[in-house]
Amino acid sequence: MANKSKTPGAKTAAGIAAADIAGESPQKIGAIPSDAPITFSFSDTQGDGGETHQVAEGDVAVLTTQHGTPVADDQNSLKQGQRGPTLLEDFHFREKIFHFDHERIPERVVHARGYGAHGFFELTDSLADVSRADIFQRVGERTPAFVRFSTVAGSKGSFDLARDVRGFAVKLYTQEGNWDIVGNNIPVFFIQDAIKFPDLVHSVKPEPDRAFPQAASAHDNFWDFISLMPESFHMIMWTMSDRAIPRSFRTMEGFGVHTFRLIDAKGKSTFVKFHWKPKQGLQSVVWNEAVKINGADPDFHRRDLWDAINSGDFPEWELGVQLFDDDFADSFDFDVLDATKLIPEELVPIRIVGRLVLDRVVDNFFAETEQVAFMTQNVPPGVDFSNDPLLQGRNFSYLDTQIKRLGSTNFTHIPINAPKCPMAHFQQDGHMAMRNPVGRVNYEPNSWGPTQGGPREDPVRGFRSFEEEADGPKQRTRSESFADHYSQARQFFVSQTPIEQKHIGDALVFELSKVERPDIRSRTVSHLRNIDEGLAATVADGLGLPLPDAAPAARKPIADLPVSDPLSIVKNGPGSFKGRKLGILMSDGADPAIFKALLKALDTEGGVYDVVAPKIGGVTLSDGTKVGAKHKIDGGPSVLFDAVAILVSEEGAATLAADAAAKDFVSDAFAHCKFIGITAEAEAIFAAAGLADDLDEACIALTKAGDASTFIEACRALRHWPRELKVDLDAKPKA
Numbered sequence: 169m170a171n172k173s174k175t176p177g178a179k180t181a182a183g184i185a186a187a188d189i190a191g192e193s194p195q196k197i198g199a200i201p202s203d204a205p206i207t208f209s210f211s212d213t214q215g216d217g218g219e220t221h222q223v224a225e226g227d228v229a230v231l232t233t234q235h236g237t238p239v240a241d242d243q244n245s246l247k248q249g250q251r252g253p254t255l256l257e258d259f260h261f262r263e264k265i266f267h268f269d270h271e272r273i274p275e276r277v278v279h280a281r282g283y284g285a286h287g288f289f290e291l292t293d294s295l296a297d298v299s300r301a302d303i304f305q306r307v308g309e310r311t312p313a314f315v316r317f318s319t320v321a322g323s324k325g326s327f328d329l330a331r332d333v334r335g336f337a338v339k340l341y342t343q344e345g346n347w348d349i350v351g352n353n354i355p356v357f358f359i360q361d362a363i364k365f366p367d368l369v370h371s372v373k374p375e376p377d378r379a380f381p382q383a384a385s386a387h388d389n390f391w392d393f394i395s396l397m398p399e400s401f402h403m404i405m406w407t408m409s410d411r412a413i414p415r416s417f418r419t420m421e422g423f424g425v426h427t428f429r430l431i432d433a434k435g436k437s438t439f440v441k442f443h444w445k446p447k448q449g450l451q452s453v454v455w456n457e458a459v460k461i462n463g464a465d466p467d468f469h470r471r472d473l474w475d476a477i478n479s480g481d482f483p484e485w486e487l488g489v490q491l492f493d494d495d496f497a498d499s500f501d502f503d504v505l506d507a508t509k510l511i512p513e514e515l516v517p518i519r520i521v522g523r524l525v526l527d528r529v530v531d532n533f534f535a536e537t538e539q540v541a542f543m544t545q546n547v548p549p550g551v552d553f554s555n556d557p558l559l560q561g562r563n564f565s566y567l568d569t570q571i572k573r574l575g576s577t578n579f580t581h582i583p584i585n586a587p588k589c590p591m592a593h594f595q596q597d598g599h600m601a602m603r604n605p606v607g608r609v610n611y612e613p614n615s616w617g618p619t620q621g622g623p624r625e626d627p628v629r630g631f632r633s634f635e636e637e638a639d640g641p642k643q644r645t646r647s648e649s650f651a652d653h654y655s656q657a658r659q660f661f662v663s664q665t666p667i668e669q670k671h672i673g674d675a676l677v678f679e680l681s682k683v684e685r686p687d688i689r690s691r692t693v694s695h696l697r698n699i700d701e702g703l704a705a706t707v708a709d710g711l712g713l714p715l716p717d718a719a720p721a722a723r724k725p726i727a728d729l730p731v732s733d734p735l736s737i738v739k740n741g742p743g744s745f746k747g748r749k750l751g752i753l754m755s756d757g758a759d760p761a762i763f764k765a766l767l768k769a770l771d772t773e774g775g776v777y778d779v780v781a782p783k784i785g786g787v788t789l790s791d792g793t794k795v796g797a798k799h800k801i802d803g804g805p806s807v808l809f810d811a812v813a814i815l816v817s818e819e820g821a822a823t824l825a826a827d828a829a830a831k832d833f834v835s836d837a838f839a840h841c842k843f844i845g846i847t848a849e850a851e852a853i854f855a856a857a858g859l860a861d862d863l864d865e866a867c868i869a870l871t872k873a874g875d876a877s878t879f880i881e882a883c884r885a886l887r888h889w890p891r892e893l894k895v896d897l898d899a900k901p902k903a
């Protein structure tokens with residue numbers, strides 16, 4: 169294994185404050201101290217903990233070709249004379265360039281941009297009563313896991329904070345083979361039948377002639393398709409909500425989306441929906457902030473995950489299951505096979521059965537995160553599929569995609585994809601085969617006996633499909649039970665707090681304002697009338713559009729589905745500042761007592777911080793203490809933080825009051841409804857930003873050390889939402 173050094177990004181208040189106070193500059197990400205011995209290693213491709221080639225610490229590795237030939241000169245290609253032509257004979261040069269030319273593999277057609285980490289799943293409540301799956305039998309047992317989070321529409325190099333659904337794909341390396349729960353952070357999907365997936369994806373990706381917009385649904389093609397597909401409107405409510413701009417991968421829920429089956433030892437089936445509930449609570453950013461984060465730090469989400477894990481703040485989710493039987497499925501207002509519907513937690517409560525902890529970043533992004541191959545059809549005995557036509561189509565699709573993307577049927581030989589349980593089969597050869605059978609027998613049945621004859625089926629331990637009865641004519645059809653497209657969309661909308669409803673309206677107005685064709689805007693609003701008249705009126709008004717007639721509905725919507733609190737983010741916040749980041753804008757001459765008190769309060773809460781200063785070299789406090797900075801002001805805008813504090817001297821404030829980046833820092837924090845700690849001296853910067861008369865109860869005075877804990881406690885609410893209506897003229901909700 170490579171010798172990995174810890175590279176914390178944010179400093180934990182406890183860990184690094186002392187170094188800051190002592191005047192040491194904080195560790196830079198990726199920096200290698202010049203006197204540190206450089207170790208170099210590369211592991212084998214078996215992923216079985218086998219041979220690793222490592223150069224002893226202190227020794228200098230000899231550069232070789234891929235075939236092991238030592239290299240004498242890696243600076244100059246082989247030439248005929250000093251200024252002559254390069255010679256074909258230069259095998260080292262040719263190998264190096266050819267290998268480089270082949271470095272890229274096709275990016276995923278969807279979910280191209282993603283970030284993964286290792287961890288484990290631990291069973292906390294046995295599910296042996298409903299499933300024979302080995303992973304669900306023994307409470308306390310841990311199963312290795314790898315999780316990859318992603319956006320859907322953007323290409324591999326796109327920014328993290330696109331408005332988009334997030335992939336939440338979990339690979340569990342169980343003792344009975346890999347189990348992939350390839351889900352999203354939204355519990356429903358745009359379409360009901362897999363045959364429409366290529367159309368959906370084409371519509372949201374950059375338009376084919378102009379190749380833009382990148383990682384954005386705000387364009388004609390997407391809304392044209394959506395407005396012609398009423399079944400997508402429940403999902404649209406979710407993607408226009410703040411669920412589509414999460415603060416962190418750590419603050420998102422995950423969902424298996426489809427209905428699956430659990431099968432017990434006797435072959436009895438129970439329907440199941442899977443949920444991942446973040447221990448960190450739910451949290452999102454606001455749209456204006458997302459737009460700015462994408463410029464300030466396009467890697468915001470991946471950096472956040474990397475930093476959290478490396479600082480020992482391991483993200484954790486609970487695995488919840490909703491279990492139900494045929495009777496519930498038959499009595500439910502909607503079809504449990506329809507992936508555009510969810511089952512409210514109030515109807516089928518969630519049973520928590522385990523926890524997922526991410527505690528290790530990858531050694532190599534390409535080898536692990538890029539090459540990991542998730543497939544919905546990877547399920548262990550005891551888990552099975554329902555007839556959801558979206559799931560059925562996915563089971564067909566994912567193997568094909570992995571073969572295309574990874575280039576060989578042997579992609580399971582890549583360590584990240586290899587099961588961690590015994591394997592034996594007669595599949596062989598092909599490109600890059602790494603695990604090759606030994607012996608004479610490669611077929612079955614054979615009569616070579618138990619030792620030489622190879623593996624045999626096991627009717628007891630083996631995977632058996634649930635024996636579901638099915639008949640009826642072969643037909644291309646959509647069940648009548650899938651026909652209600654608006655009722656749950658409305659239930660989602662009415663379950664939101666007023667500020668969340670406002671954000672949905674704002675998002676629709678923003679997206680549709682980017683649509684050039686007025687008829688597409690109008691057709692979209694015609695669907696909203698079937699969801700909520702107030703929302704439709706708000707959006708029509710925001711677009712300057714006459715209210716269109718309601719779209720004809722295939723089935724009359726159920727208007728009075730009850731409010732469901734788990735659907736709101738604001739109602740499910742953390743109630744804590746733990747794991748959140750405070751940005752402290754400082755200048756020379758700042759008050760050391762308040763600074764120390766802030767760090768102490770933050771440490772008690774479990775929060776982290778970055779110091780932002782006029783110069784990256786840091787600041788000198790009024791008592792001469794030096795404090796290192798993480799960001800220069802224009803590189804550390806307030807959008808990167810959950811709350812901010814302004815700790816400056818009078819002189820520092822006077823200088824910063826003239827600085828555009830410092831003014832942006834405070835005015836953005838204010839506009840994004842953040843909690844702001846303000847020393848008396850800092851008020852000059854707010855005055856310069858035109859905010860002197862606007863400061864409200866979430867702008868908390870830091871006049872003495874004792875104020876620090878009051879401020880950090882206030883930050884637990886994360887945002888001061890009442891401010892938004894004062895600072896945003898956009899879509900005010902209509903009655």
Ligand code: HDE
Nearest residue numbers: 276279316335336337351352362365425561562565566569
């Ligand atoms: Fe996927 N999807 N998908 N999808 N999907 C892929 O597989 C596909 C769908 C999801 O981090 C692809 O390896 C079809 C729903 C995630 O590597 C591809 C249909 C849900 C990821 C594919 C769907 C998802 C993918 C692209 C319609 C949420 C990323 C590259 C029937 C429940 C996994 C790849 C990762 C990736 C096909 C619909 C989630 C092409 C045909 C619904 C999280 O195979």
